[in-house]
Amino acid sequence: MASITLLILAIILCSRTLGATSRGGLFEASAVTEKHEQWMARYHRAYSDESEKTNRFEVFKKNLEFVEKHNMNTNMTYKLDVNQFSDLTDEEFRARYTGLVAPKEVLRISSSDSDQKVSFRHENVSDTGESMDWRQEGAVTSVKNQGHCGVCWAFSAVAAVEGITKIAKGELLSLSEQQLLDCSRDFNKGCAGGIMSKAFEYIIKNQGITSEDNYPYHASQQTCSATHPVSATISGYETLPSDDEQSLLKAVSQQPVSVAIDGYGPAFKQYRGGIFDGECGTDLNHAVTVVGYGMSEDGTKYWLLKNSWGQTWGENGYMRIKRDVDSPQGMCGLARLAFYPLA
Numbered sequence: 001m002a003s004i005t006l007l008i009l010a011i012i013l014c015s016r017t018l019g020a021t022s023r024g025g026l027f028e029a030s031a032v033t034e035k036h037e038q039w040m041a042r043y044h045r046a047y048s049d050e051s052e053k054t055n056r057f058e059v060f061k062k063n064l065e066f067v068e069k070h071n072m073n074t075n076m077t078y079k080l081d082v083n084q085f086s087d088l089t090d091e092e093f094r095a096r097y098t099g100l101v102a103p104k105e106v107l108r109i110s111s112s113d114s115d116q117k118v119s120f121r122h123e124n125v126s127d128t129g130e131s132m133d134w135r136q137e138g139a140v141t142s143v144k145n146q147g148h149c150g151v152c153w154a155f156s157a158v159a160a161v162e163g164i165t166k167i168a169k170g171e172l173l174s175l176s177e178q179q180l181l182d183c184s185r186d187f188n189k190g191c192a193g194g195i196m197s198k199a200f201e202y203i204i205k206n207q208g209i210t211s212e213d214n215y216p217y218h219a220s221q222q223t224c225s226a227t228h229p230v231s232a233t234i235s236g237y238e239t240l241p242s243d244d245e246q247s248l249l250k251a252v253s254q255q256p257v258s259v260a261i262d263g264y265g266p267a268f269k270q271y272r273g274g275i276f277d278g279e280c281g282t283d284l285n286h287a288v289t290v291v292g293y294g295m296s297e298d299g300t301k302y303w304l305l306k307n308s309w310g311q312t313w314g315e316n317g318y319m320r321i322k323r324d325v326d327s328p329q330g331m332c333g334l335a336r337l338a339f340y341p342l343a
């Protein structure tokens, strides 16, 4: 019985391969298989059985084709590559690795056609300079990895708090996302999503946040443990005027800023490097931290984003994304909803 099944399977596989040959693709098909094998080894992927592997191979192949097609366009300002997300469909990727959920009142406040201008601490900054890179100021910890948990909101908030703590107190300390994941439960839903403003409110109410070492990351929600010593505090936070890259620039010239962004796109998912300028929408579903800005040699202005997808995504975990675009919402909506903590 089993051998008959195997035989049938072999015939089906065979005819598939033959089908590829007739389009001149046998070499190509085996090259993709090989790329998948190499990719599996690189990302330590093991599949539960052959059918799972076949399914994942098909997804991988689609993602690879998307990458190769994009990279063949020599006129693009950014490159893609397969990465740890390349055997996931866009839907799986979105559900597992993003996680911004904004309360309606937050979106409403930020998008109110401001008759009264929103005032913010850095509004009168006049000299923002040509560029800023908070990494060079020692205000950015190494890139972290949220893993299989939609808790981007905590990583984005923590990176901003790490930044202002270094700027105000002179010490760069890696702080605990797990504490936010476990304890910041007013509105925030752990791995199912949340928003940075609520994370800041938790830190204020809790009179501080502990260090990564004291309360390490586990990529799943656990019971809140309140016994850890405080490592950093904030006195408040501010929301930037919505849809205004100029305000964002003023703020980022002074400190790293938490922003919401549309990270759902297949190009965003497999971004490898260069200055990203689409394709993306402006729906807010992911969160990152703006840690700088600058201009490329050919005069393209960009923001420097710290993501939480490990160092294998993008430029060692960072993205340069186009700045000063025509839409006031910014590229991928990055200027729609931005916050920063106060020392």
Ligand SMILES: *[C@@H]1O[C@H](CO)[C@@H](O)[C@H](O)[C@H]1NC(C)=O
Pocket: 073, 075, 076
């Ligand atoms: C780049 O090339 C692609 C395909 O050749 C074309 O569709 C696209 O409009 C070009 N983009 C620019 C900015 O020239």
Ligand SMILES: *[C@@H]1O[C@H](CO)[C@@H](O)[C@H](O)[C@H]1NC(C)=O
Pocket: 120, 121, 122, 123, 124
């Ligand atoms: C910025 O300048 C205006 C006009 O001088 C002033 O009213 C406002 O209070 C200043 N904002 C801050 C945050 O200092």
